[in-house]
C-alpha cells in the first residue's frame with residue numbers, strides 16, 4: 001500500500017508471475033543454447049547452470065524484482081561483459097531464436113509477451129560487437145577478458 005492507502009502498482013516482474021516465470025524462461029532458453037553449435041562453445045563453463053542463474057538474476061532485477069544480481073555481480077555493464085565473446089549477427093539470431101522459443105513456452109498475455117520480447121530483441125541487437133563471421137575471433141585481445149575478472153564482478157567465485 002502507498003501512503004495514500006492505494007495499492008502500489010505491481011512491477012512487471014510480479015505481473016508476469018515473479019521468480020517462477022523467470023526461472024522457466026531462462027531454463028527453456030538454456031535448453032536451446034545447450035544444443036547450439038555456435039553458442040554453446042562460447043560459454044566458459046561446461047555447466048550452463050551458473051550462467052543460467054546469472055541471466056535469471058539479471059532479468060529479474062531489470063523488470064523490478066529483487067536486486068540480487070547487482071549485489072552479487074556489481075553494475076551489469078552488459079556490453080562490456082560480452083566484449084570477449086564473438087557476438088555477430090548469427091550469434092544474435094541464434095540467441096533470439098532460443099529466447100523466442102522460451103518466451104512462447106511461457107504463454108503470457110499478448111501485451112506482456114510483446115513488452116518482454118521487444119526488450120529482449122533490442123538488448124540482443126545492442127550486444128552485437130562484430131560483423132566477422134563465426135570462427136574468426138575473439139573480437140578483443142585476451143587482456144580484455146580481465147575486465148570480467150574485476151573483483152567487483154567476481155564476488156561469487
Ligand code: HEM
Nearest residue numbers: 042043051054055058073081085087091092095123124127
Ligand atoms: C546477442 C547474443 C548474446 C550472446 C551470444 C551472449 C553470450 C553470453 C555468454 C557467452 C556469456 C557468458 C556466460 C556466463 O558465464 O555468464 C553471457 C553472459 C551474460 N549475458 Fe549474454 N549473450 C547475448 C545476449 C545477451 C542479452 C540480450 C542479455 C540481456 C538481456 C544478456 C545477458 C547476459 C548476462 C546477464 C550475463 C552474465 C553477466 C555476468 O554477470 O557475468 N546476454 N552472455
